[in-house]
Amino acid sequence: MTDTTASTARAQIGVTGLAVMGSNIARNFARHGHTVALHNRSVAKTDALIAEHGDEGDFVRTETVDEFVAALQRPRRVLIMVKAGDATDAVIEELAAAMEPGDIIIDGGNALYTDTIRREASLRERGLHFVGAGISGGEEGALNGPSIMPGGPKESYESLGPLLESVAAVVDGTPCCTHIGPDGAGHFVKMVHNGIEYADMQLIGEAYHLFRDALGFDAAQIAAVFGEWNTGDLESYLIEITAEVLSQVDAKTGQPLVDVIVDAAEQKGTGRWTVKSALDLGVPVTGIAEAVFARALSGSRAQREAAKGLASGVLGDKPTDADRFTEDIRQALYASKIVAYAQGFDQIRAGSVEYGWDLTPGDMATIWRGGCIIRARFLNRIKEAYDTNPDLTSLIVEPYFKDAIETAIDSWRRVVVTATQLGIPVPAFSSSLSYYDGLRAERLPAALTQGQRDFFGAHTYERTDRPGKFHTLWSGDRSEVDA
Ligand SMILES: NC(=O)C1=CN([C@@H]2O[C@H](COP(=O)(O)OP(=O)(O)OC[C@H]3O[C@@H](n4cnc5c(N)ncnc54)[C@H](OP(=O)(O)O)[C@@H]3O)[C@@H](O)[C@H]2O)C=CC1
Numbered sequence: 001m002t003d004t005t006a007s008t009a010r011a012q013i014g015v016t017g018l019a020v021m022g023s024n025i026a027r028n029f030a031r032h033g034h035t036v037a038l039h040n041r042s043v044a045k046t047d048a049l050i051a052e053h054g055d056e057g058d059f060v061r062t063e064t065v066d067e068f069v070a071a072l073q074r075p076r077r078v079l080i081m082v083k084a085g086d087a088t089d090a091v092i093e094e095l096a097a098a099m100e101p102g103d104i105i106i107d108g109g110n111a112l113y114t115d116t117i118r119r120e121a122s123l124r125e126r127g128l129h130f131v132g133a134g135i136s137g138g139e140e141g142a143l144n145g146p147s148i149m150p151g152g153p154k155e156s157y158e159s160l161g162p163l164l165e166s167v168a169a170v171v172d173g174t175p176c177c178t179h180i181g182p183d184g185a186g187h188f189v190k191m192v193h194n195g196i197e198y199a200d201m202q203l204i205g206e207a208y209h210l211f212r213d214a215l216g217f218d219a220a221q222i223a224a225v226f227g228e229w230n231t232g233d234l235e236s237y238l239i240e241i242t243a244e245v246l247s248q249v250d251a252k253t254g255q256p257l258v259d260v261i262v263d264a265a266e267q268k269g270t271g272r273w274t275v276k277s278a279l280d281l282g283v284p285v286t287g288i289a290e291a292v293f294a295r296a297l298s299g300s301r302a303q304r305e306a307a308k309g310l311a312s313g314v315l316g317d318k319p320t321d322a323d324r325f326t327e328d329i330r331q332a333l334y335a336s337k338i339v340a341y342a343q344g345f346d347q348i349r350a351g352s353v354e355y356g357w358d359l360t361p362g363d364m365a366t367i368w369r370g371g372c373i374i375r376a377r378f379l380n381r382i383k384e385a386y387d388t389n390p391d392l393t394s395l396i397v398e399p400y401f402k403d404a405i406e407t408a409i410d411s412w413r414r415v416v417v418t419a420t421q422l423g424i425p426v427p428a429f430s431s432s433l434s435y436y437d438g439l440r441a442e443r444l445p446a447a448l449t450q451g452q453r454d455f456f457g458a459h460t461y462e463r464t465d466r467p468g469k470f471h472t473l474w475s476g477d478r479s480e481v482d483a
């Protein structure tokens with residue numbers, strides 16, 4: 001425990017882990033008038049921050065954890081912004097040893113929500129509050145206003161909320177920060193946010209691929225289309241930065257930068273976690289799953305090298321009406337995006353039930369409207385949908401989205417058919433369309449699956465005309481018995 005005197009304990013918040021995210025959010029706190037204690041494992045980052053930005057606010061430079069904790073007003077509030085996993089556990093342990101009951105540790109990294117559940121329970125036993133807070137917005141968001149998804153005990157939010165809300169993005173006067181739910185709820189929601197981010201990026205990537213290989217557009221032409229789309233329903237941060245990335249010219253070669261970047265996408269884990277969790281919860285997040293697998297496929301360099309030149313089959317003709325096909329792609333992107341968000345919100349609802357979190361999906365739509373990577377005009381529509389019906393079964397049946405998909409459906413099918421005929425992979429466009437067709441189908445082949453399961457494993461089935469479970473005596477006289 002640290003002995004602190006009122007004269008030295010003057011910081012309202014401490015930030016430990018001063019890499020990209022931590023340094024920018026520390027500056028954000030300072031710019032909003034909070035005194036910020038700074039700490040990093042290696043002191044060089046602390047000194048660099050103070051040297052470059054020390055004049056932006058009131059910072060307290062510390063070297064050791066004891067000094068850091070001693071610099072904080074009670075109840076002490078420390079935001080950890082370090083690498084997720086073992087590093088976070090190590091930092092929590094050091095801090096917990098120096099802090100006192102009633103103090104609050106906030107983990108703002110991309111922690112796995114089950115780790116957050118474990119950490120919250122363990123620190124609660126020691127009298128400390130632990131808040132797993134998803135923070136999205138990257139470097140720019142951390143500095144100018146991220147979207148913040150804090151979990152943990154409701155009572156911690158009473159002391160912490162105003163501080164976090166003061167640095168969050170604001171949309172229509174509402175901060176993009178709210179208490180999400182107990183223990184791991186905040187990190188669960190951030191994980192699903194990142195899963196949706198993956199799906200959105202994959203869909204944009206597929207649109208880009210179609211422009212390049214079906215319409216023969218160069219990067220600058222495609223950038224112009226995305227720039228134009230960013231003035232309509234698709235307006236979003238990811239569409240905006242897509243136009244910027246595609247406009248960038250490589251200084252060394254004079255070529256578009258995108259043409260000299262290796263086409264192997266990396267991933268740190270949150271997309272994969274979303275899919276693993278969705279598998280456990282039994283929620284079909286097909287768009288997110290395809291996005292994770294598409295990144296994995298792009299990185300399968302040996303297999304891709306070996307498969308080069310394999311048969312394509314007969315390829316169809318390229319579209320001749322570029323304007324019409326451009327509009328088809330826009331519609332397919334919008335409809336697939338609706339599916340990706342619908343699936344993500346389904347996962348949030350299922351997670352809420354599984355963990356007893358009592359989450360309010362409309363809150364996510366509200367706080368994702370600004371600051372975060374998936375911020376988009378479209379989220380206003382999702383917020384309105386949940387405002388109208390907080391118990392919405394699926395976004396795709398809500399009138400606005402239902403109409404949007406009906407408007408897009410022909411284009412969506414043309415895009416998937418054309419891509420297939422041209423041998424252009426569109427896993428997220430096509431799986432989203434199949435998901436939609438699956439949900440709206442009168443009869444699915446699952447009846448056959450049930451028959452097969454009953455045949456080989458006596459797993460039983462339900463009938464359309466009578467309640468109960470039944471089994472056919474497949475290896476006997478094939479009569480049906482009650483199960
Ligand atoms: N980058 C982004 O856009 C986003 C990142 N996040 C999450 O925020 C967190 C911070 O991300 P980012 O700023 O990119 O930094 P990194 O994830 O690259 O982490 C670097 C920081 O972690 C510290 N660190 C690493 N290992 C340890 C350890 N064992 N003990 C103490 N400190 C350690 C480093 O200290 P040192 O300087 O001494 O090496 C450094 O301050 C991560 O959890 C990340 O997933 C969330 C949203 C967006």
Ligand SMILES: O=C(CO)[C@H](O)[C@H](O)COP(=O)(O)O
Nearest residue numbers: 110136137267268269270373
């Ligand atoms: O959390 C984030 C944004 O919301 C990070 O940028 C995230 O790390 C990106 O994930 P990946 O590296 O797997 O693409």
